[in-house]
Amino acid sequence: MNLELRELYQTMIIDHGRKPRNFHKMDNATHVLEGFNPLCGDKLTLYLNVNNNTIKEVSFEGSGCAISMASASLMSEHLREKKVADAEKVFHDFHELVTNDDANINMDELGKLTVLAGVKEFPARVKCATLAWHTLHSALHGEHEPITTE
Amino acid sequence: MDAVIDYDVTRIKQDFPILNQQVHGHPLAYLDNAATTQKPNCVLKAIDYYYQHDNSNVHRGVHALSERATKSYEAARHKVQEFVNAKHVEEIIFVRGTTEAINLVANSYGRSNLNAGDSVLISTLEHHSNIIPWQMVCEQTGASLKVIPINDAGEINLEAFEKLLTDEVKILAVGHASNAIGTVNPIKFMINKAHEKNIPVLIDGAQAAPHIAIDVQDLDCDFYALSGHKMYGPTGIGILYGKKALLETMLPYQGGGEMISRVTFEKSTYNKIPHKFEAGTPNIAGAIGLHAAIDYLQSVGLDNIAEHEHELLIYATEAMSSIPELRIIGTAKEKIGVVSFILGDIHAHDVGTILDHHGVAIRAGHHCAMPLMDRFEVPATVRASFGLYNTREEIDRLVDALNDVRRMFA
Numbered sequence: 001m002n003l004e005l006r007e008l009y010q011t012m013i014i015d016h017g018r019k020p021r022n023f024h025k026m027d028n029a030t031h032v033l034e035g036f037n038p039l040c041g042d043k044l045t046l047y048l049n050v051n052n053n054t055i056k057e058v059s060f061e062g063s064g065c066a067i068s069m070a071s072a073s074l075m076s077e078h079l080r081e082k083k084v085a086d087a088e089k090v091f092h093d094f095h096e097l098v099t100n101d102d103a104n105i106n107m108d109e110l111g112k113l114t115v116l117a118g119v120k121e122f123p124a125r126v127k128c129a130t131l132a133w134h135t136l137h138s139a140l141h142g143e144h145e146p147i148t149t150e
Numbered sequence: 151m152d153a154v155i156d157y158d159v160t161r162i163k164q165d166f167p168i169l170n171q172q173v174h175g176h177p178l179a180y181l182d183n184a185a186t187t188q189k190p191n192c193v194l195k196a197i198d199y200y201y202q203h204d205n206s207n208v209h210r211g212v213h214a215l216s217e218r219a220t221k222s223y224e225a226a227r228h229k230v231q232e233f234v235n236a237k238h239v240e241e242i243i244f245v246r247g248t249t250e251a252i253n254l255v256a257n258s259y260g261r262s263n264l265n266a267g268d269s270v271l272i273s274t275l276e277h278h279s280n281i282i283p284w285q286m287v288c289e290q291t292g293a294s295l296k297v298i299p300i301n302d303a304g305e306i307n308l309e310a311f312e313k314l315l316t317d318e319v320k321i322l323a324v325g326h327a328s329n330a331i332g333t334v335n336p337i338k339f340m341i342n343k344a345h346e347k348n349i350p351v352l353i354d355g356a357q358a359a360p361h362i363a364i365d366v367q368d369l370d371c372d373f374y375a376l377s378g379h380k381m382y383g384p385t386g387i388g389i390l391y392g393k394k395a396l397l398e399t400m401l402p403y404q405g406g407g408e409m410i411s412r413v414t415f416e417k418s419t420y421n422k423i424p425h426k427f428e429a430g431t432p433n434i435a436g437a438i439g440l441h442a443a444i445d446y447l448q449s450v451g452l453d454n455i456a457e458h459e460h461e462l463l464i465y466a467t468e469a470m471s472s473i474p475e476l477r478i479i480g481t482a483k484e485k486i487g488v489v490s491f492i493l494g495d496i497h498a499h500d501v502g503t504i505l506d507h508h509g510v511a512i513r514a515g516h517h518c519a520m521p522l523m524d525r526f527e528v529p530a531t532v533r534a535s536f537g538l539y540n541t542r543e544e545i546d547r548l549v550d551a552l553n554d555v556r557r558m559f560a
C-alpha cells in the first residue's frame with residue numbers, strides 16, 4: 001500500500017469518517033450555518049452554542065467523503081470550550097496544516113487535528129478537509145447564507 | 151465475433167502517446183472516457199500541421215494561406231456531414247461543443263417558439279447542459295419544463311413519455327446516451343412519436359457519437375448535438391446538426407463577423423446557413439482536428455468499436471458484480487460502456503482518490519446530472535467509462551483496486 005495514501009486514510013480518519021462524533025442537530029444553537037462543496041456534493045450543517053465569547057458546544061449534520069466528515073468530527077471535538085478568538089487561530093493554523101509544506105504552526109496545539117496533515121499531498125481533497133472550517137469561520141462572522149467552497 | 155478477435159487493442163493503444171505513462175508508479179489505466187477521450191497521433195499531427203503550414207483566417211483572405219485554411223475548414227464540415235449522414239452540408243454548424251449547440255437551439259429556436267403555457271420536454275437522465283439552457287429559456291418565456299421519469303434500471307418510462315407528449319410541448323430534448331449511467335435511449339421511437347404531433351426533437355449526442363453510428367436522416371431528428379473532445383478530437387469544437395428548413399427560419403444566436411451578408415448602421419442582413427450561426431473567427435484547428443478524429447474512428451470502424459466496448463462492458467459488469475457491497479447504478483438493457491456504482495457506504499471521492507493511486511483514472515461525483523443522482527438517492531457515484539483503447543487487463547486492475555479500497559475501509 002502506498003505510503004501517502006496510508007497517511008491520508010489513517011485509522012483515526014476512517015473511524016471519524018464512519019462514526020462522526022457530535023453528529024446531531026442542536027436545539028439551543030446560537031449559530032447555524034450550511035456549507036457545501038458543489039464539486040463533490042459534500043454538505044453539512046454546523047451548529048454552535050457560543051456563550052460569553054466561548055464556544056460551549058459544536059455539532060453538525062450532513063454527508064460527504066471520509067475526509068470531510070472526519071474533519072468536521074475532529075473539529076467539533078477540538079473546539080469545545082475554546083474562546084472564539086482562539087478558534088479563529090485554530091482555523092488559520094489548520095488551513096496552513098493542510099495547504100502549506102513549510103507551515104509555521106504549533107503542532108502540539110492542533111492535537112488530533114494533525115492526522116489530517118496528509119491531505120496536503122492531495123490538492124483535490126483540500127476542500128473536503130476545510131469545508132467544516134470555512135463554515136465555522138463564516139458562522140462566527142455572523143453569516144447566514146449557505147457558504148460554498150467554490 | 152470475428153471483429154473482436156481481430157481487434158488489435160495493443161496496436162490501437164500505440165496511437166495514443168498520452169496513454170504510455172506511469173501515474174503514481176503504475177501504468178495509466180484511463181477509464182474516464184465519458185468525461186473526455188484521449189487524442190490519437192493523427193489528430194495531434196493534423197492540428198500541428200495546420201499551425202505550421204496553413205494557419206490563417208477563413209472566408210476572408212484572398213491569399214494562399216487563407217484559401218488553404220478555408221478549404222480545410224470546409225472539408226471538415228463535409229466530413230462531419232458524411233459522419234452523421236446529413237442531407238446537406240450547410241446543416242452542419244461548428245460550435246464549441248454540445249453545450250453551445252443546445253444553448254444555440256434553446257436561445258434561437260426556443261425563444262421564438264415558446265410562449266407562456268407551452269412546455270419543453272426532457273428526461274430525468276439529462277446532463278445539466280440539456281437542462282439549464284431550457285430552464286433559462288422557460289424563465290424568459292413563461293414556458294414550463296416537463297421531465298420524463300425513468301425506471302429503477304435507468305430506462306425511460308415510455309408510457310409516461312407518451313402521456314407527457316401533449317399539445318403544449320413545443321420541443322422534445324433528450325439524450326441519445328446517458329453520460330452518468332450509460333443508458334441508450336430509444337430515440338428513434340421517441341422521435342417518431344413526437345413527430346406524430348409535429349413536435350421537433352433535439353438529440354444530445356455527446357455520449358453517443360464515439361460509440362454508435364449516427365444517421366440523422368434515418369433518425370429523422372430535427373437537431374443533433376455533439377462534442378469533438380468526447381470522440382477523440384480536440385476540445386473547443388462541436389457540432390450542431392439542424393434540418394435545413396428549420397435552421398433557415400431561425401434567428402442568429404450571436405452577432406458578429408462572418409454571420410452577415412450586408413451591414414449598415416440601420417439594418418443588417420444575415421448570411422446564409424451555416425454561416426449565420428458561426429459569428430466570429432471559428433475554431434479552425436479544432437475543426438481540422440475533428441476531421442482527423444472522424445477519419446480515425448472510421449479507420450477502426452464504429453461497429454468494431456461498439457463491439458469491443460460492449461464486450462468490455464459485459465466483462466466489467468460481471469467482474470464488478472462479484473465485489474461485495476458494490477451496487478451498480480444503471481442496469482438498462484441498452485448501454486454504452488459506462489459502469490456507474492457505489493461501494494457500500496464509502497464515498498465516491500474516497501474511492502476515486504485511492505483508485506488514482508493505483509493508476510486507475512475514473513470519475514467520482516454527480517456527473518453533471520444532479521437530478522439523476524437524486525432519483526437514485528445517492529449523492530455521487532464512481533464511474534468507469536470505456537473507450538476504444540481500453541483492455542480487460544485494465545478492468546482487472548480496477549477490480550483489484552476496488553478490493554483494496556474495501557480492505558482499507560474495513
Ligand SMILES: Cc1ncc(COP(=O)(O)O)c(C=O)c1O
Pocket residue numbers: 184185246247248249250277279280325327328329354356357377518
Ligand atoms: C450527455 C452529455 N451532454 C452534454 C455534455 C456537454 O458537453 P460539452 O461539455 O462538451 O459541451 C456532456 C459532457 O460533459 C455529456 O456527457
